């Protein structure tokens with residue numbers, strides 16, 4: 001099968017035809033990632049959304065470094081002496097709206113029609129993306145105890161955007177957990193005393209939902225199947241890694257759990273371990289529970305086994321050059337765990353039509369994909385070795401035509417899904433009457 005058409009966002013569309021310029025924000029503890037994407041209902045249907053620019057604001061000491069990559073290929077880097085998210089965003093918007101940026105579609109702050117936010121945890125409250133109002137904001141606050149390191153930053157991002165663009169600009173929250181809301185009780189409950197679930201909401205939530213959903217929707221388009229016919233296993237293999245079992249287009253199980261620590265082997269996270277090991281490490285190493293958890297999150301996985309790095313590309317290079325035993329072992333444990341989850345999910349789903357690889361490793365490493373897939377011939381998966389080797393950062397089917405279980409590579413695009421959901425929520429929500437005209441500039445002034 002030919003390499004499928006790339007999903008690179010087109011850059012030759014007439015923007016006059018596009019309805020909304022959506023600013024996508026992903027606010028972390030020391031960085032704010034952003035993208036400006038022009039999209040609307042037709043662009044979504046035709047997969048012809050336009051990425052105007054993207055970049056990142058990083059906090060260093062008393063200042064921030066802003067890096068912007070524009071659609072025409074130019075790159076701008078500047079620092080501003082502030083540590084404040086709102087002030088950084090204002091600076092960014094000043095530059096974007098200036099002639100110097102070359103982003104002609106955004107002449108004034110009013111040319112940004114909506115903001116879409118990545119929000120890490122929606123707990124049991126949010127099964128879908130939401131137009132943000134005070135009640136939704138309160139709900140995101142209520143989920144802080146489930147994601148104490150992430151949700152507070154996401155809230156800061158929402159409040160900063162409210163200040164910069166004014167209270168009337170529609171903002172939408174897209175949750176990392178929402179796609180996994182369809183996981184049934186028997187798959188999300190841990191076998192611990194039930195009152196702990198009731199008291200502390202201890203259950204599987206799953207993460208990377210935006211990525212799993214994006215590649216699921218894209219698979220439907222590429223394979224030409226309906227939502228109901230979509231039975232696949234998606235593998236997001238990046239620095240963080242997770243697998244999801246998708247039946248009838250919905251997630252019915254996933255490898256990450258209450259936190260992103262469970263499941264596959266990751267760059268620095270252990271994934272599944274015997275829980276008794278936690279107290280053993282704590283006792284033997286003289287660590288607190290929190291320190292032990294941090295060790296499992298930041299010192300384990302590929303880094304922990306290899307003792308070298310969490311970076312798969314470097315590990316593969318090292319293996320090719322020196323064939324170091326621990327490097328080889330780290331890669332082998334990584335691939336074995338992924339294969340084990342595919343097998344488990346095939347059993348949970350009663351079979352699947354395809355395995356979809358995404359994330360930095362899944363998209364770019366033919367070797368890792370091959371090592372995961374070899375040994376799955378019993379399930380009907382036969383890799384097309386040439387096609388697999390040729391597929392780096394591209395959409396493609398990489399299994400042979402006669403495979404019973406196909407394999408695909410689909411580069412993820414979480415920001416695009418956030419922009420699209422932002423448009424969908426607005427079209428479905430109370431602000432839809434405002435669409436068709438840009439919001440008034442005076443409503444949306446940079447303060």
Ligand code: AMP
Pocket residue numbers: 237238239240267310311312313314316359360361364365
């Ligand atoms: P992500 O978190 O999705 O950005 O993925 C980061 C991971 O992808 C790192 O482990 C990288 O080493 C890995 N990666 C990126 N490109 C390649 C490549 N060409 N071969 C192997 N691993 C890669």
